[in-house]
Amino acid sequence: MPYLFKRLLGSVPLLLGICFLSFMIMHLAPGDPTLMFMDPSVSLQDLAQVRENLGLDKPILVQFALWLKHLFQGDLGYSFVSGKPVIEAILERFPATLFLSISSLILILCITFPLGLISGYKKGSMFDDCVTVFSFIGLSIPTFWLGLVFILFFSLELNWFPTSGYLDPGYQYSQWYVKLSNIGAHIFLPLLTIIVGGVACLTRYHRFSIIQILNQDYIKAGRARGLSETRLLFKHSFKNAAMPIITILGMDLPSLIGGSYIIEFIFSWPGMGQLGVASVFSRDYPILMGMILFSSILIITGNLLADLAYKWVDPRVS
């Protein structure tokens, strides 16, 4: 427990730093947010009033201090565009994002483990070659383009899945299983798009660690003692080989999150990503700050969980 406490304490300055950095970058960049959503015919005087109301006329450090003060009071401000509280706007989008990312994570792991295991065990086989080439291609494809190709092929050509959205209108009050199958049809393509990239990335690492572990002496000793290959693989190698995957999952979380934002945008999945990209276009500072903060918390939590899982898998790590 003291370990956990120390880590939690350590992430506070990290978060503060991230807030400061993103706040500075956004406020120092040229471009006036008030001009984006004001009628061009509004007088300069009114515009100055709006800027004053929003606190944009104060020195930047004062603005940051005020923002921090409100943050500690649990108030992230209001969206410039919709007028909603930032926390509310983000939290109402969060379940859809969580749903998409957790289901993709589970599927990625379910596919990666057997794929990497077989590929590493049968190193140099035809199967292994195919897996390696697939993972290289999966890493090189622009995910948003893959999403487009899936829409083109599965939705427009074959008409198997809807192109976008979460739930068709009219299904709101249907039986739960009808509703579920409708959501399932909507989530299929975004899920597939995210999985391709994730599996491609993780399989390479998993294959490598399986190969390394199978070369170790304790495996040879086990084999000499006459343990079955399945026992060697699943009982003696599997857990050890999972360790690098945990680290990489923690490390690659930022890109996984960033990538799924674009996917959400392409498929109009009503999650944080779509909100984020929309706020980028409308220069909605408070929402963007909230998004960056929220995503950073997710990433830091992910790293922390990865460390804890690491300790759990390998008790030698102190």
Next chain:
Amino acid sequence: MGILTLEKKALFSFLFLSGLALLAILFPIISSSDPNYFDPNLIGEPKSPSFAHLFGTDDLGRDILIRCIYGSRISLMVGFISVGISITIGTLVGVVSGYAGGVADEIIMRIVDMFMAIPTLFLILTIQVMMEPSITNVMVVIGLTSWMGVSRLVRAEVLSVKNRLFITAAKARGISLGPLLFKHILPHCLNPVIVAAMLGMGSAILVESVLSFLGLGVQPPHASWGNMLENSLSFLRQAPWMALIPGVLITLTVLALNFLGDGIRTYFDPRSKTSARH
């Protein structure tokens, strides 16, 4: 490895990339085709590939093949320059942090951690919206947000080199700090940097395509693979080749960079032959 050995993959990738680079550099010199030239007869509706236009034409009657070649100039340039920026920053930070050690190292590494915990793509999108979208901005922003990995690699190498005997010998000869860092330590740290440069170019090209696709990168009428994809969105059903061709080109280029990076890594460190990891 089976039929396609690592060496062969790296060789094919090298040939593909050099071909692409040659075409990108020489094409505008040897050919007078204008990427923005449009055939007045073809305007209004995209035409599928034919002998006259191998990759077809887009909605404005412009030849997609020629636009793709001009787009490759953008992608390769973005790859080179943004990686140049990130490698320079990353190497400097890594050398200083690794050599200084102690408190300075601790502080620098915490700052690196901080940069790494920010969702980079999101940050880049935000910055791009604030600034006038242009090719220069795209390159600078990608470079400034992707140096952290390199700095960690270099720092680790410096740590392993700085206590070796030849460094102690150089110090005993009274060498000053600059030459010590850049003539004696740095050359021993460059192998992983070269590999990181290859992989980094791949991801820079991917990021550029996302930005241009969202209309935040290279602006029309300039051709880039990303903004050709953006343009293709309105004709997805009618003219799928407009979406497929630039995407395939991006994939092939990034794939070649990844294969080449992997090949170079194996060359430097044959033990990693089984690995294909970064």
